[in-house]
Amino acid sequence: MVERKQGIKYLDGGNQVFYRTNKTWVFDQQRSCKTCLCKDEVAIPNFVFMGLIYLKQTLPMPKPYKFILDIFMIVMKMQPIKRLTVCEVLLDSYKDPVVEFIHTPFFKFLKHALHLKTPDFPDLGFLPKYNKTSDGDFVIMTGKDDIEKTFAITDGINQRPGIGKNEKYEMFQPLTCRKYSLGYSSHEGYTYGIPSVGYSIDEDSYDGVKNIGYRYENLEKALTGHTVNANFRIQFNIPLYSNPDSHLWSNLPTTIVPAMWLDLEVQVQDYALNFFYLVVVVSQRVVFIISIVCLTLSALLTALIVFHIIERKKGSFAKAVEISCNGVVPKHVNHL
DSSP states (O other): OEEEEEEEEEEGGGTEEEEEEEEEOOOOHHHHOTTOOTTOEEEEEOHHHHHHHHHHHHSOOOHHHHHHHHHHHHHTTOOSEEEEEHHIIIIIOBOOHHHHHHTSHHHHHHHHHHTOOOOOOSSBSSSTTOTTEEEEEEEEEOSSSOGGGTTSSOOSSBOOSSOOTTOOEEEEEGGGTEEEEEEEEEEEEEETTEEEEEEEEOTTSSSSSOOGGGOOEEEEOTTTOBEEEEEEEEEEEEEEOOOTTSSTTTTOOOEEEEEEEEEEEEEOOHHHHHHHIIIIIIHHHHHHHHHHHHHHHHHHHHHHHHHHHHHHHHHHHHHHHHHHHTTOOOTTSOOO
């Protein structure tokens, strides 16, 4: 996945900046495995099937409606497991007879007449047709008017400079449509040669129960607040429900099936890393070297001046002694 910020505009005299983050998703065989192909088939739980079973079990529904729903699922030849290609379920989306039916004029009429509620999702999949799409518009604070406001509204890429180890900051993750709180993770080191401080998502960010398995570090440069490396991981599970009210799939065991593991490794573009390295590492080394050179030169110059003063005093004293030895009394010397 490649993410680029486009349409950058500064607002309010430079106090705010507007941008749109466009994403491109591709299947990379080299990063997958040698034998993995985009057209490989996988068996995953049927999203629509499980959604209908869940609605049938949780929504108050008259028995005739439940019977009609069972007949509808038989007519649509629905099964709890669906075979799809990798790219269909990940990126390209796939067709489903139920989804196509709920977008027909006939179903829209039934929906209005029977007061039915159905979700509006034209495309099925984990990342369906996300290529060349954005997560919406962002407007963030630049900190020009007040340094404390720097990146007060953020997508997690930038933070205000000088982040403290005892502070927390909020990161909005568009992929999950929610924000996360991050705190100091006691990890410090170097990322691409740039000194960095680690921050990780709070233990209980995904639910109300503390779970150490959700702690993944995000390395931030404390001097600038820019992300230099991050790792975002999440697992998507799909529940399989039995259908006890009907002979259809009544023996299906209720279980949780891991369907997708998402591991996002954030890698900053080379030009940005080079700029960060120049500003954070090279510039500091140059300033340090210049300061050492200036300090050394000033010390040498001071030593030369002191040496010159001492030599002048030695010369004046030697001349006065020589005059005294020759019987000449200087005018400024008082005789007793």
